[in-house]
Amino acid sequence: MSLKVIKSGILDTIQDNGRYGNQHLGINPAGAMDKYAMQVTNMLVGNKPGEAIIEMHFPAAVFMFTQPALIALGGADFSASINGEPVPTLHAIVVGKNDVLQFHKPVNGARVYLAVGGGLVADNWMNSYSTHLKAKAGGYQGRNLRKDDELLLRQPFSVSVQREEFIVLPWQADTKWSDDSKEILILPGNEWGRLTTESKENFTMTSFVITQQSDRMGYRLNNIPLHSITNEEVVSSAVSFGTIQLLPDGGLIVLMADHQTTGGYPRVAHVISAHHSKLAQMKAGDKIQFRLTDQQTAEELLIKQQQHLLQLQNACTFRLQQYFNK
Amino acid sequence: MVSSNGFEMHSSIIRYRIFPLGDSAITIDFGNCIDETLNKEVIRRFNQLQQQPFPGMIEAVPAYSSLTIHYDMVALRKKGTDALTIFQWVEQQLLERLEHPVKHSATKERCMKISVCYEKDFAPDIEQLAAIKNISVEEVIQFHTSKTYKVYMLGFLPGFTYMGEVDEKIAIPRKPQPVNIVAGSVGIAGKQTGIYPLASPGGWQIIGRTPLKLFDAKRDEPTLLRVGDLVQFYPVTKKEFEEIKITEL
Numbered sequence: 001m002s003l004k005v006i007k008s009g010i011l012d013t014i015q016d017n018g019r020y021g022n023q024h025l026g027i028n029p030a031g032a033m034d035k036y037a038m039q040v041t042n043m044l045v046g047n048k049p050g051e052a053i054i055e056m057h058f059p060a061a062v063f064m065f066t067q068p069a070l071i072a073l074g075g076a077d078f079s080a081s082i083n084g085e086p087v088p089t090l091h092a093i094v095v096g097k098n099d100v101l102q103f104h105k106p107v108n109g110a111r112v113y114l115a116v117g118g119g120l121v122a123d124n125w126m127n128s129y130s131t132h133l134k135a136k137a138g139g140y141q142g143r144n145l146r147k148d149d150e151l152l153l154r155q156p157f158s159v160s161v162q163r164e165e166f167i168v169l170p171w172q173a174d175t176k177w178s179d180d181s182k183e184i185l186i187l188p189g190n191e192w193g194r195l196t197t198e199s200k201e202n203f204t205m206t207s208f209v210i211t212q213q214s215d216r217m218g219y220r221l222n223n224i225p226l227h228s229i230t231n232e233e234v235v236s237s238a239v240s241f242g243t244i245q246l247l248p249d250g251g252l253i254v255l256m257a258d259h260q261t262t263g264g265y266p267r268v269a270h271v272i273s274a275h276h277s278k279l280a281q282m283k284a285g286d287k288i289q290f291r292l293t294d295q296q297t298a299e300e301l302l303i304k305q306q307q308h309l310l311q312l313q314n315a316c317t318f319r320l321q322q323y324f325n326k
Numbered sequence: 327m328v329s330s331n332g333f334e335m336h337s338s339i340i341r342y343r344i345f346p347l348g349d350s351a352i353t354i355d356f357g358n359c360i361d362e363t364l365n366k367e368v369i370r371r372f373n374q375l376q377q378q379p380f381p382g383m384i385e386a387v388p389a390y391s392s393l394t395i396h397y398d399m400v401a402l403r404k405k406g407t408d409a410l411t412i413f414q415w416v417e418q419q420l421l422e423r424l425e426h427p428v429k430h431s432a433t434k435e436r437c438m439k440i441s442v443c444y445e446k447d448f449a450p451d452i453e454q455l456a457a458i459k460n461i462s463v464e465e466v467i468q469f470h471t472s473k474t475y476k477v478y479m480l481g482f483l484p485g486f487t488y489m490g491e492v493d494e495k496i497a498i499p500r501k502p503q504p505v506n507i508v509a510g511s512v513g514i515a516g517k518q519t520g521i522y523p524l525a526s527p528g529g530w531q532i533i534g535r536t537p538l539k540l541f542d543a544k545r546d547e548p549t550l551l552r553v554g555d556l557v558q559f560y561p562v563t564k565k566e567f568e569e570i571k572i573t574e575l
């Protein structure tokens with residue numbers, strides 16, 4: 001009762017909502033980069049939204065199922081196939097014994113999520129299954145997945161399948177919850193006022209490019225560069241997912257899921273929570289266009305996103321029940 | 327009451343300012359500086375929030391002179407408040423608490439003794455530091471071990487402690503470029519001293535290494551030190567270092 005890694009990917013880890021309550025010990029939350037996609041993918045297979053899930057980058061791992069399972073893919077589209085036949089993202093899929101799942105090329109997005117119905121057996125460290133790579137704890141032995149790793153399923157998939165082949169269930173999750181804009185909305189940070197008038201304009205008028213120095217910790221943006229009216233030091237203080245720091249060379253870094261708990265660079269802005277998902281699906285070479293917004297809009301957008309997720313969850317539960325009971 | 331520079335007045339005359347850290351966190355800033363009095367207030371307020379969290383609070387993160395609270399905005403919105411934004415509601419919760427000073431806690435600070443081997447193999451930067459500061463290596467060790475340091479905050483890495491303050495005679499800026507640093511390395515950056523709990527790139531000037539495990543994911547309390555602890559370093563030989571290290575495995 002497992003899925004076996006038959007070829008390793010570049011960075012595939014088990015993640016969930018993240019590990020909270022330990023940042024005062026310097027232990028950062030980690031967790032999925034795209035929590036929205038993680039939740040949608042889990043819902044498709046009837047899991048609770050924050051169930052432990054596999055997050056993959058391209059090139060991603062190749063898996064073989066040793067038992068039937070209900071799975072779903074969400075987030076990025078890496079042109080997945082099962083036994084060589086293309087399969088779509090955002091659908092629940094029933095896979096059979098010895099089915100092989102692999103990913104061929106990145107079509108869009110940066111991180112794909114693989115959810116398995118009933119969940120995966122994973123290491124719980126400090127109340128989370130998220131892999132903490134630095135602490136070497138949580139997830140699968142605290143590390144990224146490698147060839148020959150065997151991930152156990154928490155529950156056998158008990159529904160008998162008529163056909164021998166895998167089945168793509170007919171409905172697709174609608175992930176569109178609001179704006180189609182390509183812009184990333186930001187709130188001014190505490191040190192926004194340190195930027196010169198010209199730099200403030202450049203911040204939102206120019207688009208930035210995500211450089212190769214980007215990973216789960218943060219995205220380094222190309223140098224515009226931006227100028228500060230003061231060199232006064234910022235004493236180390238807490239930072240968060242989405243915090244945009246101004247580096248001494250005038251460049252920017254956007255903090256992501258594996259960010260440190262604290263930082264000593266000016267916090268010039270923060271990406272709103274509702275846009276973390278969009279940001280998490282961007283990769284090196286992609287352009288970011290920032291636009292300033294206000295607290296109220298940021299909060300309303302997150303609520304909207306959350307409402308959409310709840311509707312989606314209800315729809316998924318209903319469809320799964322209907323499908324497997326008929 | 328707001329003072330001319332925007333810092334609100336506190337009843338016990340510690341000024342603070344509150345600002346949003348994005349849309350799901352809020353920071354109480356007591357003054358953007360390294361100061362023991364301000365840090366004590368941070369720790370008192372941190373302990374208060376740990377014991378009596380407000381609804382929707384996820385966690386609090388103390389730093390040198392600020393305290394940040396991460397909160398669950400969606401849960402709070404569901405709960406329903408009459409404030410225009412959740413931020414304003416959370417700010418109000420904090421302002422009400424900050425109006426009343428926290429009593430000094432009766433519990434004494436923990437004093438932790440940390441063994442450090444300052445021998446050359448473990449202290450890649452100690453000779454250069456001594457040369458720049460125009461003192462001997464022995465004097466560097468003497469200065470570093472003659473004071474008790476306060477753990478002002480943890481951050482950067484799991485279990486990384488920011489402690490202060492070292493004697494001016496051994497204070498030295500961090501390196502311009504980070505290098506690879508071994509776990510257990512004890513370093514100096516400005517007037518701060520700290521210990522790398524894990525191997526990591528870093529810019530602090532390394533003057534020794536402790537055999538103690540500052541961080542161990544398998545322990546119930548994974549970090550050896552907590553914010554507010556007092557730390558006293560004492561020198562050990564390489565032989566003693568190896569002996570202690572075995573007991574730590």
